[in-house]
Amino acid sequence: MLNLPSWQRLLDGQLGAPKPGSYRAQPEDFIVDEQLDFTPEAHGEHLWLRLEKRDQTTLDVVKSVSRICGVTPRDIGYSGMKDRVAVTRQWLSVHLPGRDAPAELAASLAILGITVLEQARHPRKLKRGVHRTNHFTLKLSGEAVQSDDFEQRWQALCSSGVANYFGPQRFGPGGRNLQRAEALLAKGWRKRDDRQGMMLSTARSFLFNELLSARLKDGTWCQPLAGDTLMLDGTQSVFSIDEVDDNLVTRAGELDLHPTGVLWGVGHRAEKQIAVYESQLQQQHPNLCEGLEKSGVKRAQRALRVKLVAPQLIREQNAVQLSFALPRGSFATAVVSELIDHPDFV
Numbered sequence: 001m002l003n004l005p006s007w008q009r010l011l012d013g014q015l016g017a018p019k020p021g022s023y024r025a026q027p028e029d030f031i032v033d034e035q036l037d038f039t040p041e042a043h044g045e046h047l048w049l050r051l052e053k054r055d056q057t058t059l060d061v062v063k064s065v066s067r068i069c070g071v072t073p074r075d076i077g078y079s080g081m082k083d084r085v086a087v088t089r090q091w092l093s094v095h096l097p098g099r100d101a102p103a104e105l106a107a108s109l110a111i112l113g114i115t116v117l118e119q120a121r122h123p124r125k126l127k128r129g130v131h132r133t134n135h136f137t138l139k140l141s142g143e144a145v146q147s148d149d150f151e152q153r154w155q156a157l158c159s160s161g162v163a164n165y166f167g168p169q170r171f172g173p174g175g176r177n178l179q180r181a182e183a184l185l186a187k188g189w190r191k192r193d194d195r196q197g198m199m200l201s202t203a204r205s206f207l208f209n210e211l212l213s214a215r216l217k218d219g220t221w222c223q224p225l226a227g228d229t230l231m232l233d234g235t236q237s238v239f240s241i242d243e244v245d246d247n248l249v250t251r252a253g254e255l256d257l258h259p260t261g262v263l264w265g266v267g268h269r270a271e272k273q274i275a276v277y278e279s280q281l282q283q284q285h286p287n288l289c290e291g292l293e294k295s296g297v298k299r300a301q302r303a304l305r306v307k308l309v310a311p312q313l314i315r316e317q318n319a320v321q322l323s324f325a326l327p328r329g330s331f332a333t334a335v336v337s338e339l340i341d342h343p344d345f346v
Helices: 058-069 105-111 150-160 173-187 198-217 246-253 272-284 286-295 332-336
Strands: 030-035 046-054 076-078 087-095 114-122 133-141 229-232 238-240 257-263 300-303 309-316 319-327
Touching: 046 058, 058 076, 058 087, 058 105, 105 114, 133 332, 150 309, 173 198, 173 286, 198 257, 198 272, 198 286, 229 300, 246 257, 257 272, 272 286, 319 332
Parallel strands: 030 087
Antiparallel strands: 030 133, 046 087, 046 114, 076 087, 133 319, 229 238, 229 257, 257 300, 309 319
16 A cells, blocks of 8 residues: 655755744635636626635535535536635636526625635636636744744745645545555546546656656756656646757756656657656556556646746744745645645655
């Protein structure tokens, strides 16, 4: 049975392990604001709602909205899953063709701790992964933030980028989602057993973190290698390279592009230096790799590094407030784990 390992941190070699600290002491210490790069068109069959929730999951909110609006959860769209122990703002869409939303919608949601911030009509359902970034405002406290090296650690992340690990919430308490994924893939993945594809995602996330940890250990996580697939910063656009040239090295150093790692699945295998990493991954975890391929999930790529957008640090009494934005799919906990030692981070 797989257990979560202690993956290599970025700053340990340079600054040592971080000191103990606290985050999410209360939901207001972890604020997430989902950012779209478009606005609803003010007409159409779908009612889009920008909601603020506290100490609830996105699926909790979906269930509440579906019940109040008299629709099924499948009639509701959302772009991303947001943290539970947090205050988060995101858009949801509700399919209401030819009818208005219940008059008591906002009041009924308010009773449940959900605030309607905006609403507008749009012709299409909100689909997964269409938001551009998430903006985070975090409060950290404890010994770590009083340490002499705290701001040095923060500046290193701002200038060099962050290792783009999937956060611990992806794997569930005690890594139980990973163990469920391992068992499901061992018997043969079926959609009816994993409707949302979360177990596939968990297995792929684990393998990605393993590969990223390996490249951190040998110092190649931010350097293009022969056979790499590179991603342009701020986009999901990727291109493959056979060899490395000075221009690519310069652009990677300027955080204009980033090496990527595989999200395991069916598709063309990597070549040259990258093939070595993927071969090692397959040797270490043959059952996960084989199970994912048999499921038919398509191979994809994820950036090994992510740049903090508009980072700021404000010192408060006995705490610091950090604010920054990350591309969709990146985890603020990957940032926090480099700054404080906490039981959440294995």
